[in-house]
């Protein structure tokens with residue numbers, strides 16, 4: 469418990485358990501909970517999508533609807549309130565046209581307008597609630613309007629003047645680029661053109677970076693990488709200019725939600741002291757995948773969006789070598805780009821007794837793979853943080869990863885001589901480098917004692933929010949000081 473509780477408003481387009489598309493939802497679901505555990509008054513604000521029903525989440529209307537600018541007209545926003553099971557107050561902003569009539573989080577032609585209405589709604593909601601946070605924590609481009617408005621216009625209003633801002637970059641690939649007409653739409657004509665923006669365009673990610681008191685991304689390594697032209701996605705000049713304000717904080721894992729001791733979806737619960745029970749999960753997984761049930765054959769698992777940034781272009785030659793030249797098994801769970809669906813279908817046909825591809829999203833099967841596979845492969849091109857490798861380690865599956873972003877910050881390469889390490893790491897983005905790491909893993913797997921030690925070291929790592937939530941608190945204090 470802290471002696472100096474902060475008031476923190478956490479803004480996100482998605483949050484577990486209300487709406488989830490990707491990792492941002494996991495963070496928005498679990499970081500506020502951890503901050504609350506540290507004694508802070510943290511509250512979450514998200515749009516209310518059509519999929520979020522009043523009955524499921526016990527939503528109550530708060531106050532009267534208010535109007536926000538929206539082009540030539542005005543839009544009404546209602547604030548709905550609820551509290552999560554862990555006691556975090558949640559405000560959901562309801563606007564019929566832009567949010568509640570939509571069944572999805574993103575992917576509409578008017579996403580820029582939708583999140584402009586949300587941003588304007590956040591400001592109006594704070595007034596309605598008469599709640600003044602010490603710090604507003606905005607996440608990704610969808611919420612960047614808020615720190616931008618606060619810096620450019622908020623100082624004129626004593627209500628908003630003292631609110632500090634932290635802006636977190638979860639995924640630099642999505643920047644919210646739109647035409648400058650959006651500024652008229654949101655009545656923010658004073659937003660100046662930034663040199664990283666295309667003529668006539670607004671880049672909300674860039675605006676959030678330019679106008680927040682402090683900026684961070686989700687691992688230290690990724691915070692370094694995005695300063696380079698190769699990985700800065702056009703924003704590296706701006707990020708370099710604000711380098712002294714840029715930090716890296718690793719995402720935590722919700723240790724209650726991901727726990728092999730209590731996970732109700734895995735056939736056999738286990739922990740680091742009863743690791744031999746894990747073997748039964750491998751058998752169950754081989755059965756489910758209709759692969760030969762062979763305990764001695766190393767089983768490599770992979771759970772991923774089928775996207776180029778996840779390293780999918782390496783997989784054809786890697787699996788040709790892994791399955792063609794070794795006695796190994798492979799199970800994939802993933803969906804995404806159709807060309808990769810075809811690729812994995814063809815691999816499955818070529819290696820029927822060794823490979824199985826589940827081309828779908830399946831949260832339960834994912835847990836069974838983490839609990840049953842011997843190794844977990846993540847050959848990503850870009851990985852700001854990555855959750856898969858952390859879950860794998862918690863569930864005793866040894867990660868094989870490319871040295872990038874959060875993968876580099878969480879997995880320590882194993883070398884037999886030094887007797888430490890938690891997985892196998894490769895650097896070059898080539899099938900040969902990936903195969904070399906796999907080959908080292910297959911060799912180590914033959915030494916049961918060494919392998920067990922490797923699993924146990926991974927399971928002993930602490931990837932819970934405890935440390936990272938403290939780091940966020942430090943950033944909030946820093947943002948407040950800088951704001952003053």
Ligand code: ADP
Pocket residue numbers: 490491492771772773801802803828829830831834853854855856857859
């Ligand atoms: P990203 O957010 O870039 O997709 P992360 O590794 O940070 O990558 O998080 C991905 C999360 O989504 C992990 O928890 C992973 O288990 C889960 N996941 C990915 N694909 C699937 C799938 N097809 N079925 C079930 N879970 C999946």
